[in-house]
Amino acid sequence: MATYKTQIRSGVYYDSAKLMMLQRSLAELPGVLDTGVVMGTDSNKELLAHIGLDTPEVKAAKPDELAIVIKAENEKAADDALAQVDSLLAARKSQGGDEYRPRSIESAVEAAPDAGWVIVSVAGRYATAVTRECLRLGKHVHLFSDNVSIENEIELKKEARELGLLVMGPDCGTAIVDGIGMAFANKVRKGPIGIVAAAGTGLQQVSSRIHQLNSGITFGIGTGGRDLKESVGAITFLMGLDVLARDPDTKVIVLTSKPPAAKVAEEVLKKARKAGKPVVVNFIARPITTTRDGNLFFATGLDDAARLAVELANNPPTLTGDEDLPIKKFTKEQKYFRGLFSGGTLAYEAQHILAGYMPKVLANSPINKENQLPDAFVSQENCIVDLGEDEFTQGRLHPMMDNELRIRRLYEEARDPEVAVIMLDVVIGYGSHPNPASEIAPAIAKCIAEAKNAGRHLEVVCVATGTDEDPQNLNDQIAQLKAAGAIVDTSNEVVCRYVGRIMRALAERDVVEEKAVGKPVDLENLKKPLSCINVGLESFYTNIKDQGAPCIQVEWKPPAGGNEKLMNILQKMKAPVKK
């Protein structure tokens, strides 16, 4: 029969590494079968319950109390083990023991004024105050601690943004700066790829795979998993992206995270499109609709992101901007596009592709019900009408055979002063009209001319589907359409993306560039050799030293011995919390 003994200690603080060491040491003592050494939080108690160490004393323990449970062969072994707790706790790793250890962050900063970073891994309930102190001392913070409220996260990040400082975290496992890994990070060679990642192991997997593929990184910036929630608004993610966009050594950027809130994803991609360099995007589990959109390259997973980034770094792609778009020709009122399709699948794919470029695409045969065009015969906003749908074809010829209805509609759309772009499909081949361009091209020319007379530029784009062996001859059809002033391509995707880019540029045309919020991160400073201060888990300090970078360990203790009330008073006396 095993014996269980429990000891509860109040008013103590040990970091979890210390507790783990204690637990291991106890477990190795003679006669000890199992041990649990945890703070008395509910989840820890549940954990102990699961492994059968939930003694009555454990059940009664409070979150700020340390619970030590011994399961031993007999009472004596349990008592002997408990008797050794104090001496085991007093034992200290010799390593680094002779270095100066300031007792406050302020003193650490005085001792190492060049340290750019503070790694913070104190218990969650102390982490906000510690981080705020670091920011006010002008330091970037790698905030490893979890259990920090989202309200505190937002407050800290907003303050940091005003100061041009990065808060990576809370719950940020990994970062690599100047080739030095902070917290959990791999030794990855320096190279041309910069990474911004929400979480820890995403960044570790991508950076390690990049290293394995013989490339390397400039920065690995972690943001914490909640940064891409709408309430946080990707503050650190966007700051990280901005840093990498400005950094001349970063040739390719990788962005990876779980799928962000829709609005946040849009904001991140918008900024990414302006990075001026290839950006590999992997929002894990977020559907990809294309592998490339301008300078954005979409990866299907972490491994794929690493592969793509290395490929792009080795073979830089040609990047073009939006110089080819006729944005300036449109009037201020022109803001909509209309798709008039004869082919259902082409119309469907067009909706799918264009949905990536604008908030909403209405259609008479919509992908999602909420995009239903109320009346197929009357266009509104951005919409795609499939004229091959039953409502148009009952007792009539299909629009591939009979252009009349579509041409009538084309004139209607062209006369709408809010319409900027009209997209048509021209599908030739057996069965289709013997020469559709002979009817459609003159109508296009007339529409463009009429619009011009009315002071508008009308962009008409066509996807021409068919072959050079078709009776109508694809090349001949294309020539007619081009002569009428249309932009023509044989790929539905190419045409849709051209339309999408115009619509995106039109939407952004009149938006007054928002005044940048906060202060940009000082890149020059960020690129200096890493020097840092560590508050919390001692192993992080050791790791930085092992990598050859200077680091100071703060001999940190919770203020007021962990008494929260007193702590708050102290905090208020020191630096009033911003509202």
Next chain:
Amino acid sequence: MATYKTQIRSGVYYDSAKLMMLQRSLAELPGVLDTGVVMGTDSNKELLAHIGLDTPEVKAAKPDELAIVIKAENEKAADDALAQVDSLLAARKSQGGDEYRPRSIESAVEAAPDAGWVIVSVAGRYATAVTRECLRLGKHVHLFSDNVSIENEIELKKEARELGLLVMGPDCGTAIVDGIGMAFANKVRKGPIGIVAAAGTGLQQVSSRIHQLNSGITFGIGTGGRDLKESVGAITFLMGLDVLARDPDTKVIVLTSKPPAAKVAEEVLKKARKAGKPVVVNFIARPITTTRDGNLFFATGLDDAARLAVELANNPPTLTGDEDLPIKKFTKEQKYFRGLFSGGTLAYEAQHILAGYMPKVLANSPINKENQLPDAFVSQENCIVDLGEDEFTQGRLHPMMDNELRIRRLYEEARDPEVAVIMLDVVIGYGSHPNPASEIAPAIAKCIAEAKNAGRHLEVVCVATGTDEDPQNLNDQIAQLKAAGAIVDTSNEVVCRYVGRIMRALAERDVVEEKAVGKPVDLENLKKPLSCINVGLESFYTNIKDQGAPCIQVEWKPPAGGNEKLMNILQKMKAPVKK
């Protein structure tokens, strides 16, 4: 002031090509401003209303009545136009006028017994009976007609499947057989790619793009847009896929459609995996999670599908089967996998990838709420536990530093007789445990040995994240894990897909291969030079002839002059409808 005149004709039947020709001829007459020539269906009346031709007579017209509206400069012009309707209707295209035109499908089959196909484009309400007749005469049917009920579609397709015949449609715009396009189709050179597509312009876009990329096709099989609905169950799609899988000339298969019902997609992909050749899949707007899974290659769009297919045809990939999987080693009871992760993002990506291989993956930190593992401390079914989540780490060390909890859990999972595969991540680097494999590898070895003693094979797979420059040295860690009997890779995706393939194979292991429903299509017969019969739109007949293939046009009229009651009686006398 314009004048409107209307003529309503009852008890008449003209195909829509004829009506279009009439409309155009009328519009060209002197003094005529606009015309409408349509059957009096609601949607046609709406259409006329939209262009201002909804006279009171039109509003009163019935669906089986022909409405002719003239808008003219004056009354005389309108009357003159109406007076010419009969002679215009009587005018007949001279083309092919001297050929024999049987008045029934039966006679056509007698005249052309080798014709393998019938193209049917009669009005929807007659199409089911016509198609059934063709099937019973042993012909494949290209059913162009729309407005056929889904119940009739299902009935026709089931009958066809029993007979080993294809029903492409209803509402199937396109097909290419033996290089000959039926209905709407492009002249595409013959080549190594076979296509099955739900709808018309999808097939036209893909086949045309393949031609433009200098390749060609064997078959272009259309199925109609509803074939992939759950109620139809992809009957034609699966038969088409089967044909292409068996056809030795088809080296690459392309499958494209709007996204099928989930269950149908699964069925199609399952069959596609067994095709024994590369299959390019493009379910438009269906998210892709990978670009490749075995012989399946996922495209992001129609254009991408064409590009991929040509690339694969030009550079055949190496295809491997499931020979590498240890399926036979497992007991019958072993059917679950358990993922024990220390990295949140790795766990998240694993859920995402594995969701593609099994119906459900539970998790303590699930992608979707419905996959919530009720108790993080107790595994069930297929599940992924992230031991880095708060519930495990409050007041404890992270599982990357402290392996204890994970190893306890590993033993639990390994002892579960229903568990076949356990997946672990081993993340090294600064911050992590100094030698995780030294603790994890012996545990793995012990679990495998214990399972073996209990008569089970336990597959343990690890993703090892890190580099050769990490303090723990990735290669050394991998060597330890492999020596313990684990399968190890550095890519999370590679490991997950290996697990996924095992789980898929296990799920399929005990499934008794369903007896194939129906009769396989006679491939040899299908590959004979195309010869066909056309019922409906005359232009389809002309097109086949223009392409140099034999075709017979049936001088078809609705039975009983279109009187539905009488038609039903006739139909019943002829061939009783199957129940």
